[in-house]
Structure formats: structure tokens, C-alpha cells
Amino acid sequence: MPSLGSISTTCAPEATQEVQAFAKTLKLLIHHVRPGDTMAQKAKALHVSPPLLSHWLNGRRLPRTAVIEEMSGLAAEGVADGGDAAVLAREFAALKPLLQAARKSTCRRCAGRCTCDEAGVERDRRNSSCSTSADKGDRRNSAAPTNSNLPAHLAAMAEADRVAHLLGLGAALSEGDIGVYADILARAGMKAEMEVLIRSAESSGRDSTEIAIALGGLR
Structure with a gap:
């Protein structure tokens, strides 16, 4: 990890x-x-x-x-x-x-x-303790807001902070949100950052197949 x-x-x-x-x-x-x-x-x-x-x-x-x-x-x-x-x-x-x-x-x-x-006791991290109805549905339809300014936000960071931020996102977001953010990074030409995000998500127990499905649906 x-x-x-x-x-x-x-x-x-x-x-x-x-x-x-x-x-x-x-x-x-x-x-x-x-x-x-x-x-x-x-x-x-x-x-x-x-x-x-x-x-x-x-x-x-x-x-x-x-x-x-x-x-x-x-x-x-x-x-x-x-x-x-x-x-x-x-x-x-x-x-x-x-x-x-x-x-x-x-x-x-x-x-x-x-x-x-x-x-x-800690719950499965795929089942959020948030009470919104969106969290009770398909994980690929998350209620987490999408930050389309992520590439600019990352570009303004020092490299260590950038990696730490991506690791935090990978550990916290659902497979669907990972797919959305990975697509944003890929379109911005930030392939290395996209790989860090996906590797972090997979290391945190996210399903790589669901991430690929979510990412593919945006292409």
C-alpha cells in the first residue's frame, strides 16, 4: 500500500x-x-x-x-x-x-x-456512513462533487503534495468517481497523475474492473 x-x-x-x-x-x-x-x-x-x-x-x-x-x-x-x-x-x-x-x-x-x-466499528469503505440517498445506490453514481479544476489545482502544488493529494483521493473516492477524475486527468495530459490515482484506488481495495468500466463510459 x-x-x-x-x-x-x-x-x-x-x-x-x-x-x-x-x-x-x-x-x-x-x-x-x-x-x-x-x-x-x-x-x-x-x-x-x-x-x-x-x-x-x-x-x-x-x-x-x-x-x-x-x-x-x-x-x-x-x-x-x-x-x-x-x-x-x-x-x-x-x-x-x-x-x-x-x-x-x-x-x-x-x-x-x-x-x-x-x-x-468501521464499515466497509465502499458503504459510506453518509445518509444521502445517492450513497445508497450504485457506487458508480456517487454524490461526491466532481472537481473539473483538478489539473490546475495539482499543477500549482509541489510534487510531494500532488502525490499525497492523489493518494488521498484514491483512498477516499468510489470507483465511479475515480473513473471521472482519471478521465479529467487524461484529457489534461496528466497521465502520470492519472496512474498514481488509479494505483492508489486499487491499493485501497477499489475494483479495477469497475474503474475501467466507469472510465470507458466517459470516452
């Missing part, structure tokens, strides 16, 4: 300002959780999958409050000085109101109060 060591500085296009504020703060604090570990190792310590941790960091999903407390505890284990531990504890505590604000914000995908949190 692709490394999650590089964290994108951008959030998912559907993320509200409140969700972005939470995700950006989490990106800063995640480095204090088992410092030196890869993102995959951090995810394992938190008892979640690497793609789910990536969703939290990119504003596609919201964790439970208990996860914030677990992160704070893991961060405290890596700090020798009691004063530093207290500072970290306060910083992680400050995440909770940001999380609450994110949950109350109007989600552009849910068309109402955001329900994209991960309550209880």
Missing part, C-alpha cells in the same frame, strides 16, 4: 470550513502521536485502517471523541517532560470543540448536518 508519510496541506473539496479547521489542526498534532512512526503505524496504534486515518486528516470523515482522547494518551507516552505533556494535553483537548463544530456544520455532501462521522 502507498505510504501515508506525506500529509497533504489541502482538504477534501467537499469539506466545510469547520471540518477544514479540525483537519488542519489534527494534521499538526498527529506528528506527536508516536513520533517517528509512519502513518500506517500510527493508524495501527489507534486501531483503525490507514485509509480511515487519511480520511480524518483530509477532512473526509470525522472521528469519535474517544479517538482524540486516545491520540492524546499516545502523544503523552512519547513525552518525557511533564510540562510538555500538559501542553500537548491542552492542545488535544482544544480539538474537541473543533470536532463538535465540524459535526454541526452543513456538509456539502450530506446536504444537511454532517453525518460523515465514524461511530462504532
Whole structure:
């Protein structure tokens, strides 16, 4: 599976300002959780999958409050000085109101109060926790917005951020959306970026046949 060591500085296009504020703060604090570990190792310590941790960091999903407390505890284990531990504890505590604000914000995908949190056991990532009717239908007809400006957005990024952004998209989108974005990238002459997106999607468990069908339907 692709490394999650590089964290994108951008959030998912559907993320509200409140969700972005939470995700950006989490990106800063995640480095204090088992410092030196890869993102995959951090995810394992938190008892979640690497793609789910990536969703939290990119504003596609919201964790439970208990996860914030677990992160704070893991961060405290890596700090020798009691004063530093207290500072970290306060910083992680400050995440909770940001999380609450994110949950109350109007989600552009849910068309109402955001329900994209991960309550209880992780579900199959092909079955979104979003309550919109579109998510209950064929995965190839996703409710996720299509960003036709993706090529320009990627071109403005540094290479590492570009790859990290594509890895995040590949791990989060459905097969149908992967096909749409791959077609946009191909038409923009960004074949290398298209391959990164598709490889990321396949590594995250997406069906390569469905991606090919979705992509073929746009040609």
C-alpha cells in the first residue's frame, strides 16, 4: 500500500470550513502521536485502517471523541517532560470543540448536518456512513462533487503534495468517481497523475474492473 508519510496541506473539496479547521489542526498534532512512526503505524496504534486515518486528516470523515482522547494518551507516552505533556494535553483537548463544530456544520455532501462521522466499528469503505440517498445506490453514481479544476489545482502544488493529494483521493473516492477524475486527468495530459490515482484506488481495495468500466463510459 502507498505510504501515508506525506500529509497533504489541502482538504477534501467537499469539506466545510469547520471540518477544514479540525483537519488542519489534527494534521499538526498527529506528528506527536508516536513520533517517528509512519502513518500506517500510527493508524495501527489507534486501531483503525490507514485509509480511515487519511480520511480524518483530509477532512473526509470525522472521528469519535474517544479517538482524540486516545491520540492524546499516545502523544503523552512519547513525552518525557511533564510540562510538555500538559501542553500537548491542552492542545488535544482544544480539538474537541473543533470536532463538535465540524459535526454541526452543513456538509456539502450530506446536504444537511454532517453525518460523515465514524461511530462504532468501521464499515466497509465502499458503504459510506453518509445518509444521502445517492450513497445508497450504485457506487458508480456517487454524490461526491466532481472537481473539473483538478489539473490546475495539482499543477500549482509541489510534487510531494500532488502525490499525497492523489493518494488521498484514491483512498477516499468510489470507483465511479475515480473513473471521472482519471478521465479529467487524461484529457489534461496528466497521465502520470492519472496512474498514481488509479494505483492508489486499487491499493485501497477499489475494483479495477469497475474503474475501467466507469472510465470507458466517459470516452
